[in-house]
Amino acid sequence: MSDDHVYMTLAEGHEDDTRWAYGTGFEDPLHGVDTAVPDGVDAGELAALCVTLADDALVSAQRLAEWTTRAPELEEEVALANIGLDLLGQARLLYSRAGQVDGTGRGEDAYAYFRDAGEFRNIRLAELPNGDFAFSIVRLLVFAAWRLAHFERLTAHRDPVLAAIAAKGVKELAYHRQYAAEWAVRLGDGTEESHRRTRRAFEQVAPYLGELFTAYDVRDEVVAVLRQVTEAAGLPMPVYRPLPGSGRTGEHTEHLAPLLAELQGVARAHPEATW
Amino acid sequence: MVTTTLDARRARRIAEQVPDPELPMLTLADLGVLREVSLDSDGTVVASLTPTYSGCPAMAEMRAGVAARLKDAGYACVEIRTVLDPPWTSDWITPQGRRKLAEHGIAPPGAAPARAAGPVPLVLSPIRRSVACPRCGSADTEETSRFAATSCKALWRCLACREPFEYVKEI
Numbered sequence: 433m434s435d436d437h438v439y440m441t442l443a444e445g446h447e448d449d450t451r452w453a454y455g456t457g458f459e460d461p462l463h464g465v466d467t468a469v470p471d472g473v474d475a476g477e478l479a480a481l482c483v484t485l486a487d488d489a490l491v492s493a494q495r496l497a498e499w500t501t502r503a504p505e506l507e508e509e510v511a512l513a514n515i516g517l518d519l520l521g522q523a524r525l526l527y528s529r530a531g532q533v534d535g536t537g538r539g540e541d542a543y544a545y546f547r548d549a550g551e552f553r554n555i556r557l558a559e560l561p562n563g564d565f566a567f568s569i570v571r572l573l574v575f576a577a578w579r580l581a582h583f584e585r586l587t588a589h590r591d592p593v594l595a596a597i598a599a600k601g602v603k604e605l606a607y608h609r610q611y612a613a614e615w616a617v618r619l620g621d622g623t624e625e626s627h628r629r630t631r632r633a634f635e636q637v638a639p640y641l642g643e644l645f646t647a648y649d650v651r652d653e654v655v656a657v658l659r660q661v662t663e664a665a666g667l668p669m670p671v672y673r674p675l676p677g678s679g680r681t682g683e684h685t686e687h688l689a690p691l692l693a694e695l696q697g698v699a700r701a702h703p704e705a706t707w
Numbered sequence: 708m709v710t711t712t713l714d715a716r717r718a719r720r721i722a723e724q725v726p727d728p729e730l731p732m733l734t735l736a737d738l739g740v741l742r743e744v745s746l747d748s749d750g751t752v753v754a755s756l757t758p759t760y761s762g763c764p765a766m767a768e769m770r771a772g773v774a775a776r777l778k779d780a781g782y783a784c785v786e787i788r789t790v791l792d793p794p795w796t797s798d799w800i801t802p803q804g805r806r807k808l809a810e811h812g813i814a815p816p817g818a819a820p821a822r823a824a825g826p827v828p829l830v831l832s833p834i835r836r837s838v839a840c841p842r843c844g845s846a847d848t849e850e851t852s853r854f855a856a857t858s859c860k861a862l863w864r865c866l867a868c869r870e871p872f873e874y875v876k877e878i
Contacts, residue, residue, distance in 0.1 A: 461758075461789070463788070465788070465790075465791065510852060511854035514854040515854070517764070518761055522762070524762075525791075584826060593791070599791075601761060607876075609829060610830075610853075611854075613831060614831070617831060653826050657829055661829075
């Protein structure tokens with residue numbers, strides 16, 4: 433069977449050309465999943481948790497996508513875009529779950545496109561501008577290490593849908609953390625310039641670590657990973673001095689609103705559009 | 708009852724033959740994403756699919772493909788369900804699927820890493836993996852990027868025949 437032939441069979445039944453091309457239609461990614469909330473699980477808390485985790489992923493995915501056409505090497509551009517795509521997929525599943533359980537029946541688009549910065553619950557670390565490659569790598573390392581540890585625990589959550597989303601995410605996040613950790617070591621243990629920039633990046637992320645360690649106690653595990661990486665990279669462990677405020681209560685840096693303006697612009701200008 | 712069983716089997720065979728949008732040499736059965744096809748008492752065909760990666764953009768196309776094929780085959784009522792648990796693993800790619808991948812120049816995955824409960828360890832020393840070149844068969848190959856054109860693949864190159872090739876990652 434030639435590739436041409438199989439592509440033709442794929443296009444069968446898609447004479448209406450609004451169907452072919454990924455992303456048309458945007459069906460609910462949890463389509464057909466049992467939506468019941470188990471007894472004893474607080475629907476409001478579950479929805480809030482899903483939105484929080486989805487916001488982290490959506491904002492991170494947007495920042496990672498900004499590297500497209502700007503990364504130091506084509507391979508890194510492809511890697512960062514793929515990591516962003518995994519996170520975007522996690523965000524879609526989590527927003528869908530939130531809409532199922534919070535009683536509003538909202539779809540993923542309502543959460544992603546039609547909320548303002550003050551309604552987002554992502555950590556501020558995720559919304560900071562990309563900076564140089566070293567900063568983006570160190571930020572990704574911290575984020576992936578925290579999210580992996582957090583998701584690993586969520587696989588035992590009493591909501592089976594959230595537990596399944598987490599189990600899927602664990603496998604993806606292990607790849608993300610591995611990628612960022614290897615680059616952090618390469619940069620820290622590289623040239624004088626890459627060492628200096630990576631050291632600075634760790635200092636820049638340090639004030640935002642506090643926001644990560646709230647809901648679940650994964651702090652020791654994340655700190656152990658950062659210690660392992662900084663030791664291998666020949667870098668000092670960052671000194672942790674928490675900033676006041678938290679993205680988790682809707683207090684954000686000045687960087688989130690412009691990010692959302694770009695992310696939401698088309699959807700808000702043409703709210704009924706499909707493509 | 709016999710008719711229903713036969714009919715369910717036929718529906719399954721039809722759904723199994725739908726090609727994957729991103730690896731079109733594979734059917735959904737080869738890829739291991741078609742979990743179940745059953746027939747409800749009212750005649751509705753229920754097909755359950757599982758995504759490979761959370762962000763896999765081909766998922767909607769797979770659903771549409773299965774629904775369209777079954778409708779073309781005369782099943783008026785088709786329902787597609789998403790199953791997330793247990794999560795897909797590259798171990799579910801069938802032996803036939805692995806053979807087809809290799810025939811198309813894509814190295815099939817090895818065994819997925821066993822996942823123990825508890826924290827996922829970070830290993831910083833290079834993980835040695837032997838991947839045979841799907842073109843010349845040489846084991847003298849190296850990874851160029853762990854991420855490639857689709858979520859499920861990595862980029863490798865053969866040091867013997869010098870050809871780059873794709874490799875389906877273990878997950």
